[in-house]
Amino acid sequence: MLPEPFRDLEPLAPHWSLGRESDRMEQRLASTMAEITEFYDAIMPRMDAILAHLNEHPLDAMPDDARRLLWLTLSLAEIAPAVHFYGQPSVINGFDARQFRPVDVPHFTPPGEPAATPPSSRHDKP
Amino acid sequence: MDAAAGRKRWAAAYPELGTDPIPIEPYISPAYFALECANIFRRVWLNVGREEEIPHAGDHFVKEIAAAQSSVLVVRGGDGAIRAFHNMCAHRGNKVVWQDRGQCERFACTFHGWSYGLDGQLLHVPDEDQFHDLRKHELGLTPVAAALWEGFIFINLDPQPQQSLAAYLGDLGERLKGWPFAQKTACFAYRAEARCNWKVAVNAFQESYHVPFVHQRSLPDSAAGQGNPLAHPLAIILFPLHQTISIYGNPHTRLNPVDELVVRHGHSYRKRVVSQGDLPPGLNPTRQTNWGFDIDVFFPNFFMLIFGIGVYFTYNFWPVAVDRTVYEVRMYNPPPQNAGQRFALEYNRSIQKSGLTEDLATLENTQSVLASGAKKHLILQDNEIAIRHHYKVVDGLVRAPDGFGRTA
Numbered sequence: 001m002l003p004e005p006f007r008d009l010e011p012l013a014p015h016w017s018l019g020r021e022s023d024r025m026e027q028r029l030a031s032t033m034a035e036i037t038e039f040y041d042a043i044m045p046r047m048d049a050i051l052a053h054l055n056e057h058p059l060d061a062m063p064d065d066a067r068r069l070l071w072l073t074l075s076l077a078e079i080a081p082a083v084h085f086y087g088q089p090s091v092i093n094g095f096d097a098r099q100f101r102p103v104d105v106p107h108f109t110p111p112g113e114p115a116a117t118p119p120s121s122r123h124d125k126p
Numbered sequence: 127m128d129a130a131a132g133r134k135r136w137a138a139a140y141p142e143l144g145t146d147p148i149p150i151e152p153y154i155s156p157a158y159f160a161l162e163c164a165n166i167f168r169r170v171w172l173n174v175g176r177e178e179e180i181p182h183a184g185d186h187f188v189k190e191i192a193a194a195q196s197s198v199l200v201v202r203g204g205d206g207a208i209r210a211f212h213n214m215c216a217h218r219g220n221k222v223v224w225q226d227r228g229q230c231e232r233f234a235c236t237f238h239g240w241s242y243g244l245d246g247q248l249l250h251v252p253d254e255d256q257f258h259d260l261r262k263h264e265l266g267l268t269p270v271a272a273a274l275w276e277g278f279i280f281i282n283l284d285p286q287p288q289q290s291l292a293a294y295l296g297d298l299g300e301r302l303k304g305w306p307f308a309q310k311t312a313c314f315a316y317r318a319e320a321r322c323n324w325k326v327a328v329n330a331f332q333e334s335y336h337v338p339f340v341h342q343r344s345l346p347d348s349a350a351g352q353g354n355p356l357a358h359p360l361a362i363i364l365f366p367l368h369q370t371i372s373i374y375g376n377p378h379t380r381l382n383p384v385d386e387l388v389v390r391h392g393h394s395y396r397k398r399v400v401s402q403g404d405l406p407p408g409l410n411p412t413r414q415t416n417w418g419f420d421i422d423v424f425f426p427n428f429f430m431l432i433f434g435i436g437v438y439f440t441y442n443f444w445p446v447a448v449d450r451t452v453y454e455v456r457m458y459n460p461p462p463q464n465a466g467q468r469f470a471l472e473y474n475r476s477i478q479k480s481g482l483t484e485d486l487a488t489l490e491n492t493q494s495v496l497a498s499g500a501k502k503h504l505i506l507q508d509n510e511i512a513i514r515h516h517y518k519v520v521d522g523l524v525r526a527p528d529g530f531g532r533t534a
Contacts, residue, residue: 021314021475047387047469054465070465077472080384081480085343092343095486100318100479103454106185106227107178108313110462110471116314 002072003065006050009072012039016075017068021102021116024078028089029097036079036089043076060112067112134508136362140515143364147503148517153323154497158524159448165529166426166520167193171273171280171287171294173428173442174200177208178277178308179227184244187227188213192452193445194283198270199223199233203244208274210281211246211267222267233267242267275299277308288531298368298422301408302430310438310458314475318453318486322493324427324445325520327453330485331421331429331441332512334359334373340488344480348395349418351376361412364515367425371512372411375418375434384473392462392470393435395477410434423512425519436460437474449493455482 002010002017015031016039018024028036043050050073057066079089086092102116109115137145152158174189186201197213199222215222220237232249234241241250246267254260271282273291276299280291292299320327330336334357337349350357354374361372379396381389388394409432410417419433429441437459444452457475462468506514523530 044383044387048390051391051466051469057465059462059464059468070468073465073469074472076384077469077476080382080473081344081476084382084384085477085480091480091483091487093487094480094483095318095320095490097483100316100483100486103315103317105179105313105315105456107181108311108315108458110312110468 001065002069003053005053006046006069009042009046009069012042013068013072015039017071018075019067019071019114020118021074021078022118024075025097025102027075028079028082031079031089033082033088036082040076040079040083043072047073047076058112059110062112136508136511139362140364140511143511143514143518147505148514149503150496150501152517152521152524153325153493154448156448159323159445161524162520163193163445165523165526167191167445168283169288169523169530170284170426171282171289171291172426173278173280173424173440174198174210175279176277176307177274177279178311180208182229184229184231186223186230186233188223188225189281191283191444192447196270196283197221198281198283199267200272200279200281201244208272208279209244209246210270210272210279212270214268215240216248216265216267217251276303276305284530294367295424296365296368298365298370298408298424301370301411302406302422302432304406305409305432305438307438307458310436310460312459312461312471314457314459314479316455316479316482319446320451320453320486320489320493321449322451322489323449323496324443324451325516326492326496327443327451327489328423328427328429328516329513330488332369332371332423332516333510334371335507335509336485336488340484341481344477344484345395347376347379349373349375351378351416353416358509360410360414360417362509362511363411364512367519369421369423369425369512369515370408370411371421371423372414373418373421374414375416377416388470388473391466393437393467393474394470395433395435395474423516425516439478451489453486 002013054066054070082089090097104115104117180202183202183204186199189198191198199211199213202208213221213223215235217238217240220235222233222235232241232243239252243249246269248262248265271287273280275291275295334349337357359371360374363370381396385394385396409420417434419431422430427443431439440456442454446452459471462471
């Protein structure tokens with residue numbers, strides 16, 4: 001569950017609380033604009049309160065419920081260009097997003113995060 | 127503008143480059159590509175990563191350098207030194223290391239179990255008695271020259287490099303020394319393979335003329351603004367091989383609600399704070415207040431973009447074939463200290479990746495028609511002079527009988 005003050009956002013979590021950038025991107029690309037806008041409208045007015053709440057915890061030692069909430073905010077960052085730049089999930093006139101892929105660089109991951117790509121896909125090449 | 131000579135600003139500053147259109151042939155010719163590989167990519171210093179990626183003895187990674195038909199193994203030795211070797215077994219040529227990265231005490235070839243130390247020495251040959259006059263001490267991994275600059279690892283596939291790395295980087299290397307690269311330990315990295323010539327990819331990032339057009343939705347007013355509507359660069363410095371292109375930063379960008387949220391909680395590209403005092407001389411070289419970032423082009427294929435807000439990007443462009451290029455991007459940031467900064471970082475990553483996705487689309491669309499024969503030349507305006515300079519350097523080396531450093 002999400003932390004108590006934000007438990008009403010729980011219905012969004014199964015779709016948008018994702019630890020990996022590649023999963024957040026896939027969710028953005030697989031969603032309709034209506035779904036993206038619904039998520040944006042629900043979380044955006046709460047963001048200052050959410051970040052104030054999360055700032056109480058060190059990034060590399062967050063309780064699980066707080067971490068799920070942090071991941072939810074990272075999905076807002078992922079979909080913000082869809083809302084404010086493009087009006088569609090993908091980049092207009094863009095390169096295929098699935099062919100421009102996150103790569104892990106050891107010892108350079110932000111604190112407390114899983115690698116950007118799941119282990120099984122690290123060695124496949126296009 | 128040099129009115130007397132009728133020349134525009136950069137053409138007047140670098141008259142030796144001329145103002146002619148540049149030919150399309152070098153972007154589509156397999157023969158030209160073969161000469162680029164032989165005369166440039168097998169001869170010059172190439173960036174392959176940062177030293178923090180391999181902090182401990184035995185940490186290693188492999189870089190495939192298709193332009194030199196080589197696989198290069200980069201490893202931290204027991205003595206702490208970083209070395210590079212051809213990733214090729216002395217026995218029957220198999221690649222010794224098949225994974226992109228790893229950690230080990232010795233390298234064992236998967237084919238017949240020959241094993242090598244972290245210093246490249248051949249340590250063990252199974253069934254050694256069955257070989258004829260085996261000289262193990264002569265059969266280590268073939269070394270590749272490796273050197274560090276400000277924590278960046280460079281390799282050189284020339285068995286006898288014509289210059290040291292420091293000499294090769296020259297004035298550009300000196301002028302950027304001292305920026306705190308090592309403190310930017312939160313990195314987002316991406317990789318794409320694009321169906322284009324490597325110079326089509328390089329050229330797309332050597333000018334800001336495209337910004338108000340290609341990035342009209344994502345970054346419409348970052349490098350352009352009321353005082354500079356067509357994103358003219360602040361400065362262009364052309365070294366013998368390398369380049370610095372200093373890019374304007376609009377202080378009055380329009381902020382959307384997420385931008386405003388980010389500004390409240392962390393760094394934003396849209397609201398820049400430029401600190402002048404502690405920059406090395408090569409950064410923001412003309413000391414402008416409305417400075418966004420610099421593009422430093424390390425010939426032939428390595429870019430560094432250092433931003434006024436204290437983050438930097440690198441691009442590596444790897445030729446695979448005359449019309450295929452691997453594009454690697456890294457966005458290096460200071461590590462976030464709390465969730466607000468982490469969110470800001472993710473947003474910055476997201477908008478910059480949007481911009482790069484827009485850039486990448488132009489590459490394949492360009493390459494797909496370059497060989498049509500409809501046009502024989504590309505027309506460059508004055509603010510695209512870095513493309514002309516890169517072309518001239520490449521062309522000079524392609525025409526040199528034995529490539530970089532052999533005829534000068």
